Amino acid sequence: MNLAELGQSTGLDLQDHSLYQQAFTHTSYAHEKKGIRMLPDNERLEFLGDAVLELTVSEYLYQRFPKMKEGDLTRMRARVVCEPSLAMFARQLRFGDHIRLGRGEEMTGGRNRPSLLADVFEAFIGALYLEKGLDAIRQFLEAKIFPQIDESWLAQATDAKSQLQEAVQQERLGALEYHIVDVQGPAHDRQFVAEVWLSGQKLGSGTGRSKKEAEQQAAAEGLERFKQQKK
Amino acid sequence: MNLAELGQSTGLDLQDHSLYQQAFTHTSYAHEKKGIRMLPDNERLEFLGDAVLELTVSEYLYQRFPKMKEGDLTRMRARVVCEPSLAMFARQLRFGDHIRLGRGEEMTGGRNRPSLLADVFEAFIGALYLEKGLDAIRQFLEAKIFPQIDESWLAQATDAKSQLQEAVQQERLGALEYHIVDVQGPAHDRQFVAEVWLSGQKLGSGTGRSKKEAEQQAAAEGLERFKQQKK
Numbered sequence A, B: 001m002n003l004a005e006l007g008q009s010t011g012l013d014l015q016d017h018s019l020y021q022q023a024f025t026h027t028s029y030a031h032e033k034k035g036i037r038m039l040p041d042n043e044r045l046e047f048l049g050d051a052v053l054e055l056t057v058s059e060y061l062y063q064r065f066p067k068m069k070e071g072d073l074t075r076m077r078a079r080v081v082c083e084p085s086l087a088m089f090a091r092q093l094r095f096g097d098h099i100r101l102g103r104g105e106e107m108t109g110g111r112n113r114p115s116l117l118a119d120v121f122e123a124f125i126g127a128l129y130l131e132k133g134l135d136a137i138r139q140f141l142e143a144k145i146f147p148q149i150d151e152s153w154l155a156q157a158t159d160a161k162s163q164l165q166e167a168v169q170q171e172r173l174g175a176l177e178y179h180i181v182d183v184q185g186p187a188h189d190r191q192f193v194a195e196v197w198l199s200g201q202k203l204g205s206g207t208g209r210s211k212k213e214a215e216q217q218a219a220a221e222g223l224e225r226f227k228q229q230k231k
Helices: A003-010 A017-023 A027-032 A043-064 A070-080 A083-092 A103-107 A114-132 A134-144 A151-158 A160-170 A211-230 B003-010 B017-023 B027-032 B043-064 B070-080 B083-092 B103-107 B114-132 B134-144 B151-158 B160-170 B211-230
Strands: A176-184 A191-198 A201-208 B176-184 B191-198 B201-208
Touching: A003 A017, A017 A114, A027 A103, A043 A070, A043 A114, A043 A134, A043 B043, A043 B070, A070 A151, A070 B043, A083 A114, A114 A134, A160 A176, A160 A211, A176 A211, A191 A211, A201 A211, B003 B017, B017 B114, B027 B103, B043 B070, B043 B114, B043 B134, B070 B151, B083 B114, B114 B134, B160 B176, B160 B211, B176 B211, B191 B211, B201 B211
Parallel strands: none
Antiparallel strands: A176 A191, A191 A201, B176 B191, B191 B201
16 A cells, blocks of 8 residues: 555545555455454444445435435435445545455455455545544545536436336336326426336336326335335 | 423534424325425435434444454444334434324324334434534434443344344254364464354354354354345
8 A cells, every 4th residue: 555646546635554554455465464463454444434435425415406305315325335336436546556455365356356446445435534534535525526426327326217127127027007197286286196017017106296206206116016026 | 393392302402493393294294284385304314314323323333342343343333223222212312202293193103103213313313413513413422322332232233143043043943053163373363263053054154262252253154144045
Protein backbone atom coordinates (compact mmCIF):
# COMPACT_ATOMS: atom_id res chain seq x y z
CA MET A 1 0.00 0.00 0.00
CA ASN A 2 1.40 3.35 -1.06
CA LEU A 3 -0.19 6.16 0.96
CA ALA A 4 0.98 8.94 -1.36
CA GLU A 5 -0.45 7.22 -4.45
CA LEU A 6 -3.64 6.39 -2.60
CA GLY A 7 -3.96 10.02 -1.55
CA GLN A 8 -3.53 11.08 -5.15
CA SER A 9 -6.10 8.73 -6.69
CA THR A 10 -8.67 9.55 -4.00
CA GLY A 11 -7.89 13.27 -3.81
CA LEU A 12 -7.52 12.99 -0.03
CA ASP A 13 -4.90 14.00 2.48
CA LEU A 14 -4.44 10.67 4.27
CA GLN A 15 -2.31 10.45 7.42
CA ASP A 16 -2.61 7.23 9.36
CA HIS A 17 -0.45 4.81 7.39
CA SER A 18 -1.11 1.75 9.53
CA LEU A 19 -4.88 2.27 9.37
CA TYR A 20 -4.94 2.30 5.55
CA GLN A 21 -2.41 -0.51 5.50
CA GLN A 22 -4.95 -2.54 7.43
CA ALA A 23 -7.77 -1.54 5.06
CA PHE A 24 -5.80 -3.03 2.16
CA THR A 25 -4.71 -6.22 3.95
CA HIS A 26 -6.72 -9.23 2.87
CA THR A 27 -7.16 -11.97 5.44
CA SER A 28 -5.18 -14.40 3.24
CA TYR A 29 -2.10 -12.17 3.63
CA ALA A 30 -2.61 -11.82 7.37
CA HIS A 31 -2.83 -15.59 7.73
CA GLU A 32 0.29 -16.14 5.69
CA LYS A 33 2.39 -13.67 7.67
CA LYS A 34 1.09 -14.83 10.99
CA GLY A 35 3.76 -14.85 13.67
CA ILE A 36 3.23 -14.64 17.40
CA ARG A 37 0.60 -11.99 16.83
CA MET A 38 -1.94 -12.00 14.08
CA LEU A 39 -1.52 -9.18 11.59
CA PRO A 40 -4.72 -7.13 11.47
CA ASP A 41 -6.74 -7.71 8.29
CA ASN A 42 -9.43 -5.51 6.78
CA GLU A 43 -12.56 -7.40 7.87
CA ARG A 44 -13.48 -5.25 10.88
CA LEU A 45 -12.96 -2.06 8.86
CA GLU A 46 -15.16 -3.56 6.15
CA PHE A 47 -17.91 -4.11 8.74
CA LEU A 48 -17.72 -0.47 9.78
CA GLY A 49 -17.33 0.91 6.26
CA ASP A 50 -20.39 -0.94 5.02
CA ALA A 51 -22.53 0.82 7.64
CA VAL A 52 -20.94 4.20 6.83
CA LEU A 53 -21.80 3.71 3.15
CA GLU A 54 -25.36 2.65 3.91
CA LEU A 55 -25.92 5.86 5.86
CA THR A 56 -24.20 8.31 3.52
CA VAL A 57 -25.86 6.84 0.43
CA SER A 58 -29.25 6.77 2.20
CA GLU A 59 -28.89 10.40 3.18
CA TYR A 60 -27.83 11.40 -0.32
CA LEU A 61 -30.81 9.67 -1.93
CA TYR A 62 -33.18 10.98 0.76
CA GLN A 63 -32.16 14.59 0.01
CA ARG A 64 -31.90 14.22 -3.75
CA PHE A 65 -35.33 12.62 -4.18
CA PRO A 66 -37.59 14.39 -1.67
CA LYS A 67 -40.78 12.84 -3.06
CA MET A 68 -39.56 9.30 -3.57
CA LYS A 69 -41.13 6.48 -1.61
CA GLU A 70 -39.24 4.30 0.82
CA GLY A 71 -39.43 1.20 -1.40
CA ASP A 72 -37.75 2.93 -4.33
CA LEU A 73 -35.14 4.54 -2.08
CA THR A 74 -34.31 1.10 -0.70
CA ARG A 75 -33.98 -0.36 -4.20
CA MET A 76 -31.74 2.52 -5.28
CA ARG A 77 -29.53 2.17 -2.23
CA ALA A 78 -29.14 -1.52 -2.96
CA ARG A 79 -28.13 -0.62 -6.52
CA VAL A 80 -25.35 1.66 -5.21
CA VAL A 81 -24.15 -0.35 -2.21
CA CYS A 82 -23.76 -3.71 -3.93
CA GLU A 83 -20.77 -5.77 -4.96
CA PRO A 84 -20.64 -4.87 -8.68
CA SER A 85 -20.94 -1.13 -8.01
CA LEU A 86 -18.41 -1.04 -5.17
CA ALA A 87 -15.98 -3.15 -7.20
CA MET A 88 -16.33 -0.69 -10.06
CA PHE A 89 -15.56 2.26 -7.78
CA ALA A 90 -12.55 0.38 -6.39
CA ARG A 91 -11.25 -0.23 -9.92
CA GLN A 92 -11.66 3.42 -10.90
CA LEU A 93 -9.55 4.41 -7.89
CA ARG A 94 -6.98 1.70 -8.69
CA PHE A 95 -7.44 0.11 -5.26
CA GLY A 96 -6.33 -3.26 -6.65
CA ASP A 97 -2.72 -2.02 -6.81
CA HIS A 98 -2.60 -1.52 -3.06
CA ILE A 99 -4.04 -4.81 -1.79
CA ARG A 100 -1.82 -7.13 0.23
CA LEU A 101 -2.84 -10.66 -0.73
CA GLY A 102 -1.79 -14.17 0.23
CA ARG A 103 0.05 -16.16 -2.44
CA GLY A 104 -2.84 -18.52 -3.13
CA GLU A 105 -5.30 -15.66 -3.64
CA GLU A 106 -2.81 -13.84 -5.85
CA MET A 107 -2.37 -16.86 -8.08
CA THR A 108 -6.10 -17.39 -8.53
CA GLY A 109 -6.67 -13.76 -9.58
CA GLY A 110 -7.95 -12.45 -6.25
CA ARG A 111 -6.67 -8.96 -6.99
CA ASN A 112 -9.32 -8.57 -9.69
CA ARG A 113 -12.16 -10.43 -8.03
CA PRO A 114 -15.25 -8.18 -7.60
CA SER A 115 -16.07 -9.46 -4.09
CA LEU A 116 -12.53 -8.73 -2.89
CA LEU A 117 -12.45 -5.28 -4.49
CA ALA A 118 -15.86 -4.40 -3.03
CA ASP A 119 -14.64 -5.46 0.43
CA VAL A 120 -11.55 -3.30 0.07
CA PHE A 121 -13.67 -0.32 -0.94
CA GLU A 122 -15.77 -0.76 2.20
CA ALA A 123 -12.68 -1.18 4.37
CA PHE A 124 -11.19 2.01 2.92
CA ILE A 125 -14.40 3.89 3.76
CA GLY A 126 -14.23 2.45 7.29
CA ALA A 127 -10.64 3.66 7.71
CA LEU A 128 -11.42 7.10 6.30
CA TYR A 129 -14.38 7.38 8.68
CA LEU A 130 -12.17 6.56 11.68
CA GLU A 131 -9.53 9.07 10.63
CA LYS A 132 -11.70 11.95 9.44
CA GLY A 133 -15.36 11.37 10.27
CA LEU A 134 -18.62 11.55 8.39
CA ASP A 135 -18.15 14.95 6.73
CA ALA A 136 -14.98 13.79 5.01
CA ILE A 137 -16.82 10.71 3.75
CA ARG A 138 -19.57 12.90 2.32
CA GLN A 139 -17.03 15.14 0.57
CA PHE A 140 -15.18 12.14 -0.85
CA LEU A 141 -18.37 10.53 -2.17
CA GLU A 142 -19.60 13.83 -3.60
CA ALA A 143 -16.31 14.25 -5.46
CA LYS A 144 -15.73 10.72 -6.73
CA ILE A 145 -18.84 8.59 -6.50
CA PHE A 146 -22.13 10.48 -6.50
CA PRO A 147 -21.52 12.26 -9.85
CA GLN A 148 -21.68 8.80 -11.45
CA ILE A 149 -25.09 8.05 -9.98
CA ASP A 150 -27.17 9.53 -12.77
CA GLU A 151 -30.87 9.11 -13.41
CA SER A 152 -30.56 6.24 -15.87
CA TRP A 153 -28.38 4.30 -13.45
CA LEU A 154 -30.98 4.62 -10.74
CA ALA A 155 -33.93 4.07 -13.06
CA GLN A 156 -32.74 0.48 -13.54
CA ALA A 157 -33.12 -0.11 -9.83
CA THR A 158 -36.68 1.18 -9.71
CA ASP A 159 -37.92 -0.22 -12.99
CA ALA A 160 -39.92 -3.11 -11.57
CA LYS A 161 -41.65 -3.85 -14.88
CA SER A 162 -38.36 -4.61 -16.61
CA GLN A 163 -37.12 -6.66 -13.67
CA LEU A 164 -40.32 -8.71 -13.56
CA GLN A 165 -40.21 -9.20 -17.33
CA GLU A 166 -36.65 -10.50 -17.06
CA ALA A 167 -37.47 -12.87 -14.20
CA VAL A 168 -40.48 -14.30 -16.04
CA GLN A 169 -38.52 -14.74 -19.28
CA GLN A 170 -35.74 -16.62 -17.54
CA GLU A 171 -38.25 -19.17 -16.34
CA ARG A 172 -40.11 -19.23 -19.69
CA LEU A 173 -43.43 -18.72 -18.00
CA GLY A 174 -45.44 -16.98 -20.73
CA ALA A 175 -46.42 -13.34 -21.21
CA LEU A 176 -47.20 -10.75 -18.56
CA GLU A 177 -50.39 -8.76 -18.93
CA TYR A 178 -51.07 -5.38 -17.36
CA HIS A 179 -54.61 -4.06 -16.86
CA ILE A 180 -55.90 -0.78 -15.50
CA VAL A 181 -58.83 -2.05 -13.45
CA ASP A 182 -60.00 1.14 -11.75
CA VAL A 183 -59.69 4.91 -11.79
CA GLN A 184 -60.55 6.72 -8.57
CA GLY A 185 -60.75 10.23 -7.19
CA PRO A 186 -61.49 13.66 -8.65
CA ALA A 187 -59.69 14.99 -11.73
CA HIS A 188 -57.03 16.87 -9.74
CA ASP A 189 -56.22 13.76 -7.66
CA ARG A 190 -56.64 10.79 -9.97
CA GLN A 191 -55.61 7.39 -8.69
CA PHE A 192 -55.16 4.57 -11.16
CA VAL A 193 -55.30 0.94 -10.07
CA ALA A 194 -53.32 -1.58 -12.12
CA GLU A 195 -52.96 -5.35 -11.97
CA VAL A 196 -50.36 -7.62 -13.47
CA TRP A 197 -51.29 -11.15 -14.51
CA LEU A 198 -49.29 -14.18 -15.61
CA SER A 199 -50.95 -17.30 -17.09
CA GLY A 200 -54.30 -16.74 -15.42
CA GLN A 201 -52.82 -15.83 -12.03
CA LYS A 202 -52.83 -12.34 -10.57
CA LEU A 203 -49.27 -11.56 -9.50
CA GLY A 204 -49.81 -8.12 -8.03
CA SER A 205 -51.74 -4.88 -7.96
CA GLY A 206 -50.73 -1.27 -7.45
CA THR A 207 -52.00 2.28 -7.42
CA GLY A 208 -50.48 5.50 -8.71
CA ARG A 209 -51.14 8.98 -10.01
CA SER A 210 -50.49 7.80 -13.56
CA LYS A 211 -51.11 4.51 -15.38
CA LYS A 212 -47.36 4.01 -15.60
CA GLU A 213 -46.87 4.51 -11.87
CA ALA A 214 -49.72 2.12 -11.05
CA GLU A 215 -48.23 -0.53 -13.34
CA GLN A 216 -44.79 -0.11 -11.79
CA GLN A 217 -46.31 -0.58 -8.34
CA ALA A 218 -48.17 -3.67 -9.52
CA ALA A 219 -44.95 -5.05 -11.02
CA ALA A 220 -43.07 -4.38 -7.77
CA GLU A 221 -45.66 -6.38 -5.83
CA GLY A 222 -45.58 -9.07 -8.52
CA LEU A 223 -41.80 -9.25 -8.26
CA GLU A 224 -42.02 -9.81 -4.51
CA ARG A 225 -44.61 -12.57 -4.92
CA PHE A 226 -42.58 -14.13 -7.71
CA LYS A 227 -39.47 -14.27 -5.50
CA GLN A 228 -41.49 -15.67 -2.59
CA GLN A 229 -42.87 -18.46 -4.77
CA LYS A 230 -39.40 -19.43 -5.95
CA LYS A 231 -38.11 -19.87 -2.39
CA MET B 1 -47.98 13.31 19.13
CA ASN B 2 -47.08 15.42 22.16
CA LEU B 3 -43.64 16.98 21.71
CA ALA B 4 -43.22 17.93 25.37
CA GLU B 5 -43.99 14.41 26.58
CA LEU B 6 -41.78 12.93 23.89
CA GLY B 7 -38.95 15.23 24.96
CA GLN B 8 -39.44 14.11 28.54
CA SER B 9 -39.42 10.36 27.89
CA THR B 10 -36.41 10.60 25.59
CA GLY B 11 -34.52 13.20 27.65
CA LEU B 12 -34.10 15.36 24.56
CA ASP B 13 -34.78 18.97 23.71
CA LEU B 14 -36.85 18.47 20.55
CA GLN B 15 -37.81 21.47 18.39
CA ASP B 16 -39.22 20.61 14.98
CA HIS B 17 -42.82 19.64 15.73
CA SER B 18 -43.81 18.75 12.18
CA LEU B 19 -40.77 16.51 11.73
CA TYR B 20 -41.59 14.38 14.80
CA GLN B 21 -45.27 14.50 13.88
CA GLN B 22 -44.27 12.84 10.63
CA ALA B 23 -42.12 10.25 12.43
CA PHE B 24 -45.17 9.14 14.39
CA THR B 25 -47.61 9.13 11.46
CA HIS B 26 -48.35 5.63 10.21
CA THR B 27 -49.19 5.30 6.53
CA SER B 28 -52.70 4.09 7.43
CA TYR B 29 -53.43 7.47 9.06
CA ALA B 30 -51.95 9.38 6.13
CA HIS B 31 -54.15 7.42 3.72
CA GLU B 32 -57.26 8.03 5.77
CA LYS B 33 -56.74 11.80 6.00
CA LYS B 34 -55.76 12.14 2.39
CA GLY B 35 -57.13 15.34 0.81
CA ILE B 36 -55.73 17.15 -2.17
CA ARG B 37 -52.23 16.57 -0.86
CA MET B 38 -51.03 13.40 0.77
CA LEU B 39 -50.08 13.79 4.43
CA PRO B 40 -46.46 12.77 4.91
CA ASP B 41 -46.10 9.41 6.68
CA ASN B 42 -43.07 8.01 8.48
CA GLU B 43 -41.75 5.61 5.85
CA ARG B 44 -39.00 7.79 4.41
CA LEU B 45 -37.78 8.71 7.89
CA GLU B 46 -37.75 5.02 8.74
CA PHE B 47 -35.52 4.37 5.71
CA LEU B 48 -33.08 7.01 6.92
CA GLY B 49 -33.27 6.05 10.61
CA ASP B 50 -32.52 2.42 9.89
CA ALA B 51 -29.22 3.42 8.25
CA VAL B 52 -28.39 5.79 11.13
CA LEU B 53 -28.93 2.96 13.62
CA GLU B 54 -26.84 0.53 11.59
CA LEU B 55 -23.92 2.94 11.66
CA THR B 56 -24.14 4.07 15.28
CA VAL B 57 -24.59 0.52 16.58
CA SER B 58 -21.76 -0.74 14.34
CA GLU B 59 -19.46 1.97 15.62
CA TYR B 60 -20.39 1.26 19.24
CA LEU B 61 -19.70 -2.47 18.89
CA TYR B 62 -16.51 -1.81 16.90
CA GLN B 63 -15.11 0.35 19.71
CA ARG B 64 -16.40 -1.74 22.60
CA PHE B 65 -15.02 -5.04 21.27
CA PRO B 66 -11.67 -4.18 19.69
CA LYS B 67 -10.66 -7.81 19.21
CA MET B 68 -13.94 -9.18 17.96
CA LYS B 69 -14.16 -10.62 14.48
CA GLU B 70 -16.37 -9.22 11.77
CA GLY B 71 -18.73 -12.23 11.81
CA ASP B 72 -19.54 -11.83 15.50
CA LEU B 73 -19.88 -8.06 15.16
CA THR B 74 -22.38 -8.59 12.36
CA ARG B 75 -24.38 -11.09 14.46
CA MET B 76 -24.41 -8.71 17.43
CA ARG B 77 -25.51 -5.79 15.30
CA ALA B 78 -28.37 -7.90 13.95
CA ARG B 79 -29.35 -8.72 17.53
CA VAL B 80 -29.58 -5.00 18.39
CA VAL B 81 -31.06 -3.65 15.15
CA CYS B 82 -33.92 -6.13 14.78
CA GLU B 83 -37.66 -5.89 15.16
CA PRO B 84 -38.03 -7.35 18.67
CA SER B 85 -35.25 -5.17 20.12
CA LEU B 86 -36.37 -1.95 18.47
CA ALA B 87 -39.99 -2.61 19.51
CA MET B 88 -38.80 -3.11 23.08
CA PHE B 89 -36.93 0.21 23.04
CA ALA B 90 -40.02 1.92 21.58
CA ARG B 91 -42.18 0.49 24.39
CA GLN B 92 -39.75 1.63 27.08
CA LEU B 93 -39.96 5.17 25.70
CA ARG B 94 -43.77 4.95 25.45
CA PHE B 95 -43.66 5.69 21.71
CA GLY B 96 -46.97 3.84 21.25
CA ASP B 97 -48.83 6.74 22.88
CA HIS B 98 -47.73 9.14 20.16
CA ILE B 99 -48.51 7.17 17.02
CA ARG B 100 -51.16 8.45 14.62
CA LEU B 101 -52.91 5.40 13.22
CA GLY B 102 -55.70 4.74 10.76
CA ARG B 103 -58.95 3.41 12.25
CA GLY B 104 -58.52 -0.11 10.85
CA GLU B 105 -55.00 -0.44 12.26
CA GLU B 106 -56.14 0.92 15.59
CA MET B 107 -58.93 -1.62 15.85
CA THR B 108 -56.66 -4.57 15.06
CA GLY B 109 -54.14 -3.57 17.74
CA GLY B 110 -51.59 -1.89 15.49
CA ARG B 111 -50.45 0.40 18.31
CA ASN B 112 -48.89 -2.58 20.06
CA ARG B 113 -47.64 -4.49 17.06
CA PRO B 114 -43.85 -5.04 17.24
CA SER B 115 -43.26 -4.33 13.54
CA LEU B 116 -45.10 -1.02 13.77
CA LEU B 117 -43.30 0.00 16.98
CA ALA B 118 -39.92 -0.92 15.49
CA ASP B 119 -40.68 1.19 12.41
CA VAL B 120 -41.63 4.14 14.62
CA PHE B 121 -38.40 3.81 16.57
CA GLU B 122 -36.42 3.94 13.33
CA ALA B 123 -38.46 6.90 12.05
CA PHE B 124 -37.83 8.77 15.32
CA ILE B 125 -34.08 8.17 14.93
CA GLY B 126 -34.32 9.45 11.34
CA ALA B 127 -36.06 12.62 12.50
CA LEU B 128 -33.60 13.18 15.35
CA TYR B 129 -30.71 12.74 12.90
CA LEU B 130 -32.16 15.36 10.54
CA GLU B 131 -32.71 17.83 13.40
CA LYS B 132 -29.56 17.31 15.44
CA GLY B 133 -27.06 15.11 13.59
CA LEU B 134 -24.99 12.08 14.45
CA ASP B 135 -23.53 13.27 17.76
CA ALA B 136 -27.00 13.74 19.23
CA ILE B 137 -27.93 10.23 18.13
CA ARG B 138 -24.82 8.84 19.84
CA GLN B 139 -25.66 10.70 23.06
CA PHE B 140 -29.26 9.52 22.99
CA LEU B 141 -28.28 5.88 22.43
CA GLU B 142 -25.59 6.07 25.11
CA ALA B 143 -28.14 7.38 27.59
CA LYS B 144 -31.14 5.18 26.79
CA ILE B 145 -30.18 2.15 24.73
CA PHE B 146 -26.55 1.05 25.01
CA PRO B 147 -26.63 0.55 28.81
CA GLN B 148 -29.10 -2.28 28.16
CA ILE B 149 -26.76 -4.05 25.78
CA ASP B 150 -24.94 -6.16 28.33
CA GLU B 151 -22.66 -9.12 27.77
CA SER B 152 -25.30 -11.81 28.24
CA TRP B 153 -27.59 -10.10 25.75
CA LEU B 154 -24.86 -10.12 23.14
CA ALA B 155 -23.61 -13.58 24.01
CA GLN B 156 -26.88 -14.98 22.70
CA ALA B 157 -26.14 -13.51 19.32
CA THR B 158 -22.68 -15.03 19.10
CA ASP B 159 -23.39 -18.39 20.69
CA ALA B 160 -23.53 -20.41 17.49
CA LYS B 161 -23.45 -23.74 19.34
CA SER B 162 -26.72 -23.01 21.13
CA GLN B 163 -28.31 -21.68 17.96
CA LEU B 164 -27.31 -24.76 15.99
CA GLN B 165 -28.51 -27.04 18.79
CA GLU B 166 -31.88 -25.31 18.74
CA ALA B 167 -32.23 -25.52 14.97
CA VAL B 168 -31.37 -29.21 14.95
CA GLN B 169 -33.77 -29.98 17.80
CA GLN B 170 -36.64 -28.24 16.06
CA GLU B 171 -36.21 -30.57 13.11
CA ARG B 172 -35.63 -33.63 15.35
CA LEU B 173 -32.53 -34.55 13.44
CA GLY B 174 -30.51 -36.40 16.09
CA ALA B 175 -27.54 -35.38 18.17
CA LEU B 176 -24.72 -33.04 17.24
CA GLU B 177 -21.16 -34.22 17.81
CA TYR B 178 -18.14 -31.98 18.20
CA HIS B 179 -14.62 -33.28 17.64
CA ILE B 180 -11.25 -31.60 17.99
CA VAL B 181 -9.50 -33.04 14.94
CA ASP B 182 -6.19 -31.17 14.99
CA VAL B 183 -3.97 -28.98 17.15
CA GLN B 184 -1.48 -26.77 15.31
CA GLY B 185 1.26 -24.28 16.06
CA PRO B 186 3.69 -23.72 18.90
CA ALA B 187 2.58 -23.57 22.55
CA HIS B 188 2.30 -19.78 22.61
CA ASP B 189 0.16 -19.75 19.47
CA ARG B 190 -1.98 -22.87 19.57
CA GLN B 191 -4.67 -23.31 16.99
CA PHE B 192 -7.37 -25.90 17.57
CA VAL B 193 -9.38 -27.32 14.69
CA ALA B 194 -12.91 -28.51 15.47
CA GLU B 195 -15.58 -30.21 13.41
CA VAL B 196 -19.29 -30.56 14.03
CA TRP B 197 -21.13 -33.64 12.76
CA LEU B 198 -24.80 -34.59 12.50
CA SER B 199 -25.96 -38.13 11.60
CA GLY B 200 -22.79 -39.03 9.73
CA GLN B 201 -22.54 -35.73 7.85
CA LYS B 202 -19.94 -33.06 8.55
CA LEU B 203 -21.79 -29.79 8.98
CA GLY B 204 -18.84 -27.47 9.54
CA SER B 205 -15.30 -26.95 10.73
CA GLY B 206 -13.57 -24.11 12.51
CA THR B 207 -10.33 -23.00 14.09
CA GLY B 208 -9.60 -21.04 17.24
CA ARG B 209 -7.16 -20.32 20.01
CA SER B 210 -9.16 -22.50 22.38
CA LYS B 211 -11.25 -25.64 21.92
CA LYS B 212 -14.34 -23.63 22.76
CA GLU B 213 -13.56 -20.99 20.15
CA ALA B 214 -12.89 -23.64 17.50
CA GLU B 215 -16.19 -25.36 18.29
CA GLN B 216 -18.08 -22.07 18.10
CA GLN B 217 -16.53 -21.41 14.71
CA ALA B 218 -17.45 -24.90 13.53
CA ALA B 219 -21.01 -24.39 14.77
CA ALA B 220 -21.25 -21.04 12.98
CA GLU B 221 -20.24 -22.71 9.71
CA GLY B 222 -22.64 -25.57 10.44
CA LEU B 223 -25.45 -23.09 11.05
CA GLU B 224 -24.84 -21.47 7.68
CA ARG B 225 -24.87 -24.81 5.88
CA PHE B 226 -27.95 -25.88 7.80
CA LYS B 227 -29.82 -22.73 6.71
CA GLN B 228 -28.67 -23.19 3.11
CA GLN B 229 -29.95 -26.75 3.03
CA LYS B 230 -33.35 -25.67 4.34
CA LYS B 231 -33.84 -23.12 1.55
